[in-house]
Amino acid sequence: MGTIVESTLVSLDGVIEDPAAWAGEYIDDEFQKAGLERLLVSDAMVMGRTTYELLARDWAAGTGAFADRVNSIRKYVFSSTLERADWNNSTIIRGDVVGEVRELKEQARSDLALWGHGLFGETLLKHGLLDEMRLSVFPCFVGKGKLLFREGYDPAYGARPMKRAIQRLIQDPLAMKILDGEVHPGDEIVIDADWNRNEMTFERSTPKAAATTVGARTKP
Numbered sequence: 001m002g003t004i005v006e007s008t009l010v011s012l013d014g015v016i017e018d019p020a021a022w023a024g025e026y027i028d029d030e031f032q033k034a035g036l037e038r039l040l041v042s043d044a045m046v047m048g049r050t051t052y053e054l055l056a057r058d059w060a061a062g063t064g065a066f067a068d069r070v071n072s073i074r075k076y077v078f079s080s081t082l083e084r085a086d087w088n089n090s091t092i093i094r095g096d097v098v099g100e101v102r103e104l105k106e107q108a109r110s111d112l113a114l115w116g117h118g119l120f121g122e123t124l125l126k127h128g129l130l131d132e133m134r135l136s137v138f139p140c141f142v143g144k145g146k147l148l149f150r151e152g153y154d155p156a157y158g159a160r161p162m163k164r165a166i167q168r169l170i171q172d173p174l175a176m177k178i179l180d181g182e183v184h185p186g187d188e189i190v191i192d193a194d195w196n197r198n199e200m201t202f203e204r205s206t207p208k209a210a211a212t213t214v215g216a217r218t219k220p
Helices: 029-040 049-059 065-072 097-107 119-126 155-159
Strands: 004-011 042-048 074-078 090-093 111-115 132-138 164-169 176-178 181-183 188-194 199-206 209-218
Touching (some): 004 029
Parallel strands (some): 042 111, 074 090
Antiparallel strands (some): 176 181
């Protein structure tokens, strides 16, 4: 059975809309290498119409190893309004999103990659179908655009079981405290949830060091 892994780029003021317009200067070779490694072990990408149209705009004519993988990987687009999906290896899936995603996860042999947290991602989170969230936080203020969690977002969604959440700071000059451990630029904070014991464990990993446990707390 496959797992759905969401990777979302977010600004300091919580904006996730059209990251190509504001995150580009922070995307270095190391960041792309890590993204490529995750795509290479993924069976496919899943997305809604808006993400599909943005990615097709930004990557269809791209070159290089990363663009080649984005263009060649199988892409499942969940939309009831998109009439055509001409981007290479794209398939439109209509009907019951929740049921279709469950079936797709049953058939997958490894990860299903999801980029961004739009209405499609919100639906997966609401129904407990999102297994892992990876948030890359960029040191910039965008000022306007869709936020990671929109106004009126049901906080109960966060109570749905999720296997893992990862936050990565991108060249952030400000030190941040997570429990008893310092977080530095480039660090990843891995949050593993043990829902049977009602406990979450935080680990810090750096590009040059193995993961180190920095604290744990009981889920309220």
